[in-house]
Amino acid sequence: MSTNPNILSxxxxxxxxxxxxxxxxxxxxxxxxxxxxxxxxxxxxxxxxDLGIQDKTILISPVGCSVFAYxxxxxxxxxxxxxxxxxxxxxxxxxxxxxxVISYQGDGDLAAIGTAEIVHAANRGESMTVFFVNNxxxxxxxxxxxxxxxxxxxTATTPYGRKxxxxxxxxxxxxxxxxLNAPVFVERVxxxxxxxxxxxxxxxxxxxxxxxxxxxxxxxxxxxxxxxGLKKTPVETNEWVKSTLHTIFPIGNYRDNTANAQAMFxxxxxxxxxxxxxxxxxxxxxxxxKTSVDKTKFTDQNVRLAGxxxxxILSAGSTLSVLAMYEGLETTWIPxxxxxxxxxxxxxxxxxxxxxxxSPLVETPNVLITMNGPSLEKFESxxxxxxxxxxxxxxxxxxxxxxxxxxxxxxxxxxxxxxxVPAAQSVAGLAAYLAITKVIPVEKLEYIVHKSLKRKxxxxxxxxxxxxxxxxxxxL
Amino acid sequence: xxxxxxxxxVEIRINECKGCHLCxxxxxxxxxxxxxxxxxxxxxxAKYKGEGCIxxxxxxxxxxxxxxxTVYKKES
Numbered sequence: 388m389s390t391n392p393n394i395l396s397x398x399x400x401x402x403x404x405x406x407x408x409x410x411x412x413x414x415x416x417x418x419x420x421x422x423x424x425x426x427x428x429x430x431x432x433x434x435x436x437d438l439g440i441q442d443k444t445i446l447i448s449p450v451g452c453s454v455f456a457y458x459x460x461x462x463x464x465x466x467x468x469x470x471x472x473x474x475x476x477x478x479x480x481x482x483x484x485x486x487x488v489i490s491y492q493g494d495g496d497l498a499a500i501g502t503a504e505i506v507h508a509a510n511r512g513e514s515m516t517v518f519f520v521n522n523x524x525x526x527x528x529x530x531x532x533x534x535x536x537x538x539x540x541x542t543a544t545t546p547y548g549r550k551x552x553x554x555x556x557x558x559x560x561x562x563x564x565x566x567l568n569a570p571v572f573v574e575r576v577x578x579x580x581x582x583x584x585x586x587x588x589x590x591x592x593x594x595x596x597x598x599x600x601x602x603x604x605x606x607x608x609x610x611x612x613x614x615x616g617l618k619k620t621p622v623e624t625n626e627w628v629k630s631t632l633h634t635i636f637p638i639g640n641y642r643d644n645t646a647n648a649q650a651m652f653x654x655x656x657x658x659x660x661x662x663x664x665x666x667x668x669x670x671x672x673x674x675x676x677k678t679s680v681d682k683t684k685f686t687d688q689n690v691r692l693a694g695x696x697x698x699x700i701l702s703a704g705s706t707l708s709v710l711a712m713y714e715g716l717e718t719t720w721i722p723x724x725x726x727x728x729x730x731x732x733x734x735x736x737x738x739x740x741x742x743x744x745x746s747p748l749v750e751t752p753n754v755l756i757t758m759n760g761p762s763l764e765k766f767e768s769x770x771x772x773x774x775x776x777x778x779x780x781x782x783x784x785x786x787x788x789x790x791x792x793x794x795x796x797x798x799x800x801x802x803x804x805x806x807x808v809p810a811a812q813s814v815a816g817l818a819a820y821l822a823i824t825k826v827i828p829v830e831k832l833e834y835i836v837h838k839s840l841k842r843k844x845x846x847x848x849x850x851x852x853x854x855x856x857x858x859x860x861x862x863l
Numbered sequence: 864x865x866x867x868x869x870x871x872x873v874e875i876r877i878n879e880c881k882g883c884h885l886c887x888x889x890x891x892x893x894x895x896x897x898x899x900x901x902x903x904x905x906x907x908x909a910k911y912k913g914e915g916c917i918x919x920x921x922x923x924x925x926x927x928x929x930x931x932x933t934v935y936k937k938e939s
Contacts, residue, residue: 393868393938395923397930412904414879415928420906421883425927432929459929581889584924614883621883 398432400441402461417455421621423522423578423611424453427591428460431489431518434592435462438599444487445479447472449501451493452527452613453520470501473508476515481653487598488515495525498534498558505564512569512603514653516594519560519608523632524616534558537635542616557635561608565641572597572605573642579610579628583638593645602648610636658743660715669709672838679828680714685741688826689749692813693734693766694758694779696727703813704735710827710835711739719747732761739826754824756816758799760785777819779812795823795863802855808848818853822860829857871918871937873911879931882906886922886932895922 390399404413418425435444445463448456449472457464463486467475476490490508497505497519505517524542525531531544535557539548549557561575576590577583587609594605610632612624619627657663664670690707694700701722711718719738725731736749753774757763760783763776770776772791781800797819803812814836821829833850840846873895875886880902886909887895894915902908918936926932 393918393936395920395932395934395936397933401929414876414930415881415904418927420881420927421885422927425929426924429924429927429929581891581921581925588924621885622888625885625888 398429398436400432400435400444400461401428401459405458407455407458416459418452419526419613419615421612421614421624422452422526423609423613424520426578426584427518427520427587427609427611428456430588430591431491431595432460433588434595435460435487437592438595440487440595440599443485444489445483447476447479447488447490449492449496451496451525453491453493454527456491470496470499471504472496472501473504473513473515473517476517477508477511477513480513480515484514484653487595489595490515490517492517492519493526494519494521494523494533494535495528498560502534505560506567509564509570509604509606510567512571514598514601514603515605516598517604517606518591518594519606520611521560521608521632521636522611522613522616522628523557524613526613526616530616530618535560535636537631540631559636561606561636561641564606569604570606570642571603571644571648572607574606574640575608575610575636575638577610577628577633577638579612579625579633597645597648600645602645608636610638658717660712663712667712669712676713676834678714679831680716680826682715682741685716685739686826687742688737688739688754688824689752689771690737690739690754690756690820691734691749691752691766691769692737692756692758692816693732693762694813695761696724696731696733698733698758699810699813700733700758701735703817704737706814706832706835706839707737707739707817709839710831713831713835714827716741717744719744721747732765734762734766754820756813756820757783758813758816759783763787775820775823777816777823779816781812795819795860797856797859799856802859803852806848806852806855808845808852811849811852814849815852815856818856819860822857829853868935868938871916872935873916873918873922874933874935875909875911876931876933877908878903879928880906880908881928881931882908883927884909885925885927889921889925891919891921892917 446460448466450469472490472492476488480488521535523535532542536549565573576587594607597605614621614624617624692700692704708718708720717740722735724733751771755770756777758779774792776794778796779799780796781798787794799815800812836849837846892915894912898908898910920934923932923934
């Protein structure tokens with residue numbers, strides 16, 4: 388590649404060789420003769436090279452003819468599931484805010500299977516650049532009707548021509564996207580002739596430049612020729628794009644707020660202890676709470692509580708999460724239950740960590756608290772090696788068969804019922820867990836229960852249950 | 864071969880051309896033409912007539928293949 392301005396040649400944003408799996412040829416793309424994708428690729432590569440952003444550009448390629456864009460662009464590349472490019476681009480951009488994220492999609496990908504993703508990415512004003520190649524047909528799969536196929540157009544799946552009463556009307560994405568508030572730049576361009584190609588080059592560069600300047604969501608719809616799908620020569624296909632597509636999909640700018648656009652950054656929500664407690668209306672109640680966990684030495688806790696609906700499983704799990712928040716730890720809690728409000732199976736996943744938590748799922752718990760028989764049968768096998776299983780021995784007769792875990796049999800229902808509060812049996816399980824592991828002092832659980840239960844008498848009974856369980860554990 | 868850099872010209876890499884002839888249609892000076900011969904892949908590649916190129920670059924931006932066309936503009 389030459390950097391001589393007097394020479395127009397293969398952009399340095401392309402690989403020198405296009406090595407593709409199972410293909411001998413390394414000098415040409417996989418695109419058919421006359422395909423618009425190649426032309427648009429060249430314009431994007433040129434803009435990326437000119438803007439000096441090649442080393443921080445991440446191209447999100449779709450499913451469709453442009454699925455192999457990663458074989459050509461010497462940038463970061465992610466090839467994603469059908470229609471999901473804007474969703475993946477959202478994640479990439481938020482995880483790497485300094486990168487330039489280009490989402491590249493065709494009409495089947497963006498305007499059919501991926502309609503939800505593009506609309507919502509646009510509506511959130513994600514700081515990304517989207518190139519939408521509209522050639523009015525499914526190219527890769529063999530010329531079937533696309534959402535943008537024109538009325539009367541014959542395709543493999545509309546052999547009599549598309550009919551509005553059967554297949555609806557061609558969907559106009561630029562118009563649709565420009566009804567939303569957040570996008571800063573929406574334009575439809577064409578590759579069908581020389582003046583339009585010149586215009587497209589400038590628009591491609593501007594749409595990427597917008598992102599370099601942090602201006603938010605830019606969307607460029609590119610009317611493009613698919614000679615193979617249209618069953619015409621490349622030159623004839625471009626004539627058809629001009630005579631047909633240009634009348635249905637008018638070329639032009641639909642939104643340009645770039646002059647006024649403020650730089651948009653998606654800030655992470657704070658995980659600062661006081662901010663979290665304040666958001667949850669817990670801050671006032673926590674002023675006299677003294678944290679006791681040494682966060683630097685905390686071991687990740689992945690807890691599953693399981694039983695039947697009505698045992699207080701879910702609220703006990705959330706109590707553990709609240710306790711973790713009071714300690715300034717990171718935590719997640721998700722419930723898993725059937726449609727019944729009482730009865731049925733019920734379990735929850737609780738994670739507590741001193742680091743940010745990626746997924747709230749607890750697939751291999753290090754602690755399992757089982758409140759009834761079926762829960763033990765269902766979850767015994769998923770506990771990690773050297774993990775802990777707490778068995779509510781008031782209800783569960785069965786013994787744990789695994790030898791590589793530590794098992795504690797505690798009559799949780801009995802202790803709670805004796806104190807007149809059977810609903811506290813899962814909190815009793817939680818007390819057993821803290822008394823055994825001491826990851827957070829069990830007295831702190833008393834504090835949370837005291838703060839969260841409005842009826843003083845009930846709070847006192849709960850605290851008595853917690854102490855009784857702790858005594859029971861200490862006596863083992 | 865040392866080319867005269869004061870004369871604009873276009874170079875077509877025969878085996879990268881897919882014979883779509885969008886460059887032929889786009890060239891304002893009509894100095895590109897189907898070669899009538901076939902390249903390694905079997906395409907009727909385009910060729911430069913050898914003179915008359917003004918180095919405008921229109922063919923470069925009409926061609927879908929990244930490396931098939933190189934345009935040498937007149938050096939300023």
